[in-house]
Structures are given as C-alpha cells and as structure tokens.
Amino acid sequence: MKVFPKKLLVLFTILGAFAAVIPLRAQSATQPANPTHEHVFLIMTDGLRWQEVFRGADASLLTKANNDNQPIDTLVRQYVRSSPQQARAALMPFLWGHIVPEGEIYGNRDTGSDAHVTNGRNFSYPGYSETLVGYADPRINSNDPVPNPNVTVFEWLNKQPGLAGKTASFGAWSVIADAFNRQRCGFTDNAGYEPLTSIPMTPRLDLLNHLKAETPRVWADETFDAPTFYTAVEYIEAKHPRLFYLSLGETDDWAHAGNYGRYLEATNRVDMYLRRLWEMAQADPEYRDHTTLILLTDHGRGEAPVEWKSHGQKIPDSKYIFIAAMGPGIPHNGEVAGGTPVTQSQIAATVAKLVGKDWNKQTPAAGQPLPGIQVVH
Template sequence: MKRSTIILLAFFSVFLYGNAQSLENNKRQKIVLITLDGFRWQELFTGADKKLINCKKYVEDTAELKEKFWRNTPEERRIALMPFFWNEISKMGQLHGNRNYESVVNVSNAKRFSYPGYNEILTGSADDKRVDSNKKVNNPNITVLEKINNDSNYKGKVAAFGSWAVIPFIINEERSGIPVNAGFEEANGSDLSSREVFLNELQSKVPSPWGSVRLDAFTSNYALEYMKREHPELIFLSYGETDDFAHDGNYQAYLKSAHSTDALIKEIWNFTQKDAFYKDNTIFIISTDHGRGSKRWRRHGSNVRGSEQVWLIVFGNNVQALGEIKSKEQLYSNQIAPTILKLLKQQNDPEMKGKPLSNLKK
C-alpha cells in the first residue's frame, strides 16, 4: 500500500473517530444549574407580598408596582411576577417548596447565608465549621463542578458564571481549574463574539449599586455567549440582584429583578431548545442559597426565622412533569449535588450527606 494511501486512511480514521465522539457527547445529559440569591419561596409561590407592596418604606411607587405585579389571587400574582416559571416550567417540570401545601425544602447548614448555602448546594453537604463567612477564601471542599471536571470525559466541559465576586472562591477556581466569570470580570479570549466584546465595553460604563455584585443581565449574557461558543455540559449560573435589593430594603427593585431573571432564564432555556448540542438532552435545576425572614424580609442568617426555607425547581429532558408539588415532602439543598452526579452517571460520593432526588425522571 502506498504511503499516501496509508496517511489518507489514517486521516479518515481520526476524522470518523472525532465525529463519533462528538455525536456521543451530543447525546450525553447536559445540566444547567441556576441560583437566585436570597429569593423567598413566598414570592415564588404566591407573588407580591400584600404588606410589602403597600409599604412606602420599601416601595417608591406603590401604584406603578401594584399595576405591574398585584392581582387578586396568589396564582395570578405569581404568574405576573414569574411568567416563564408558571406558564411554562409548571407544565413541564417540578416546583418544590410551597409550604402552604407542606412541600418543604430547607438548607441543612446552620449559617443560613450565602457562602455556606452555595457550598451546600455545590458539595452536597453543609460545613458549618470551616465555611462560616462570606469572605473571599478558597473553599476547602470539592464541589460537584470540580468532581465532574476531574473526569477526563468532561475535562473542559464545566463552567460557572456569577454576579457575586465571591463565586470564584466558593468554586475554588484556582484549584479546580474551572473557568469562572464573576463579579465584574470581563470575557476573555481571542475568539470572543461581537456581543461579548460589547458586554466588555458596556460593563464598566453601567454602574452597579454594589461594590461586589454586578447586574445580572451581564452574568446571564456572558454565560449565554459562552454556551454558544464552548458548549459546556455542566454550567452553573448564580444571579445575585434579588438578595442585594432585599438587603437594601428596595422591594420594588426586588420584584422587578425577579421578573427580569425569569425572562433571562427563559432566554437560556429557549437557546438550549434550538441548539443541536443541548436540544432534548438538557436539564435545568434552579434553587436559592438561603431564605429570608417572613417578617424581617430584609434579613437572613442563623437568628432570622425563615432563613432556612428555600425551594427547588427541576425541568427538562425526561423530567416527570409533576408541576407544583402539593403533597407533604421534605427536601434539602444538599440533594442537588448528588442528583447532578446521578444524572451524569457518575459514581455516588459517600461524603455527600444529601441523597439524589427521587421521582425525577420519567
């Protein structure tokens, strides 16, 4: 056989193998994990709070806000606030955490603020001894993102985006090697899209109300552009505005932010349903890192009742469409990471205190 023929056959073998691998990767389960920082179950399941929406202390323009979000029933109010969640997700997925029906989702950590909450979601366990502040300290624990990224089959297929500047430390970007774009970081690389270039130019020109949290529209659009180009198989998006507007006592902005985030999540979902890499094989898992007080709604923490109360939403590829759960149940944030391992057909981690969700897939 001629040398040129051997080279040609070798080339085609590599080409066919590469295509086969690409097709196999396309069929694998993809996961989009999303958090809305400090967003209460009360607004998610019952819409705008009557007392707060009428309180001039927390609302600058009550009439405008009520026209936008106030309706006669909780069901109508929640649709007005989160139309994608209640018009679409409720028909194709599962919404856990409406305590009015005894569907209970809690954090298991005793701290009940952001870093410990994210640690629990991402590692499958609380760590009250070592994770006890919101400081920019690298997480000693290994997240599910890092575990998946350490698998040679998924190397380079994991990414994270966050509005809060502490997210890279929670994921331990330095040790894990996972690309994290958070805080006021810009997109980087030699092959940025025109939209990423525009976002980089715009971000520094649009002031954020906070020193360590950027506006969620930047986080969401950076993530979406990355998904278009790099096609990660596991991606984490952490939105931050709802928590900070609540701390500021700005209920008007808190509701508007939740409404905008609903639209941002819909945009990402719609992309996954059009893109061949994600279509029909992607599951979205959405939750929050902690709750808030029912009366002390601006606050959360170990001494604020209600801070342990969270919620959990799952929808997408072959997820049982159970809608809003209206039966007694007890779930925890520490179940999210082991559920991701199970969905990606990874070995169970005995160090994770949480158990994978049951009754999830069809």
C-alpha cells in the first residue's frame, strides 16, 4: 500500500491546543435517530488489529526488536496492565469509557463476536471500497490510485434532498481521494499532502497546509494523522457537514514498519481524536444529540510474533475487523458477544439509514444495515 522505512525519519506533532476540552454528554437509553437532523461521522483507522482493540497492548511485542529507539519501560508503564479489560482501557480510554457503554462494539473473537471483510483480499483499497459502497467489487484488486468505478453511499447521499452540499471526506492516504472518485463525487475530498482550499483560509488552516507541504515525508503517499485530523476539524467548524468521513493511516504504517511502540501510540491518538470529535459535536447545538460516530478499520492483521506486521490474502485471519458505534439510533448493546456475524459491507447502508435513506433499494448488492438501528419514521 505504501512505502515503509525501516527507521523513523521524523516525528511530526500538531499541538493539541487546536481542540477545546468540552464536557462529554451521555445518553441513558437508546434514542431513535431523527433522519431530518442526524449527522454521521464515519471514522476509519487503517489496519488496526482487533487484538489490540479488545485485549490492549501485547506485552510480548514491546521489545527492542519491535521498536525504534523508544523507551520500552515508558511504553510498558503507559499501556501494559494486568488484564485485557484494563489494558484496552489504557490504550483506548474514550472507546471503552464512552463509545462502548453508550453504544456497541463488534469483533471480539475471544467472546465469539465475528466482524469481518467480505472482499477476500484483506488489504486497503478493497476494504475502503467495500465500506463505502456496501459490497466487494473484484475490479478493486490493488492499492493503485484508480478512481472507484462504483458510486459510494456518500456520493449518492450528497445528491439527495436536504443533504446536497453537506458531505466531506478527509484521508491521510492519498488513495482515499480515489476511493470516493474525486472527479465525480461532487464534494470536498481532501487526501494526502494536498492543501485544503475549499473553505475560507484561516491562520490555522494556512499553517496546516504549509506543514503538509514542507514537513519531511516518511511516506510518499501519506501524511501523519495529525495534519489530516486538524485539517478536517477546520472544515467541520467552517461547514458543519452532515456526512463526514475521516481515514487515518499511522496504525497501518507503523505496523508494516514493525514498530509496535509507534503503532500503540498511533492507536492511542486515534482514540484521542475520536474524543475531540465527540466533544466538538456536544459543544455545538447543531450536532449535539444528533450525531452518530462509527469507527472501524479497512482490514485486520495477522497474529504475533511475526504476522502482526502484515495482512492480505496469504494471512486469512487479517479479514477480521472491529466495528463500533455510538449515537442516536445505535443500540446500547455494549460489547457484543457471540451472535450473528457482521461485515464491513453493512456500513454503507447503516450510514444511509441513519439519515433516512435506503441504500439497499438503490444498491441491492449492498449489505443490510447493522442490526437494531432505530430511526424516527
């Protein structure tokens, strides 16, 4: 998918001061989504294993061989705990402290919950396309930057009454622009190192555009997550999209590089970004109580001690993923154990249902919405 250096060349940080700290709001019971007011934030982080999501850090991988000049003792203190429940909460505190209790999560294979991709390829572009269109397309068989021939649910929704002009996507990986087919989709589709120019320029946005252009690049086709995230924040504050997509990539990059410490840090930052998005939503009257947050990954990875670095058809277990959601219309099932398997192909119809549209009628090949989604009719 990308170019992976053997050693860390640069460490890039955007100051967290860009986001305000707002008290979180909790819902005591499942409230149906009101399609005329609902907003959907779909977040994907590339190649994050279900194992870390549900078990937390794997202490056996916190060795010098799996890290690049990082303080192992510090990583152990930060992420290693005596139980999987404590370890996963240390790694992703917002996911386990707010999203799961107030929503649901699928994919813990230790408790019999099955979430997987259906494309059979178990790598990035096929996973993104399956998520966005609702079915696996055999023509999407590489990570080459080829415009998606399929209409995504976001492109279709952007043309529906009340939703036109209310859609945007952001991705750290440049190919995300192709997954949405920028030439055709009709909305802001910002990816990779591109500057954002579709909203009025602000000092912060100007700085972000310059940082993306001028910071030394570790990966030729992908930025660090921070500039992508904060660029997306600028857009949300300016345009208040109803349908928002964000793809982050460092979880995959550092895993491919065999750098487990950086992989854990990237995972922890993803959780921090989720919290900040939710805080933004709860601080804004337009978004408050009318925003659903969905989190998943494009593919899984293999097992430790070696195959955790990789994924693909030769690693069958890399088809297993996780899916988490919180917001109006999302059942309060918490951590789902056992039950019917869920798939990546169900996300597109879920997004459409939350805003009152039927993606399955438009695209019969797509998977059905996730079970139990409640909307006002």
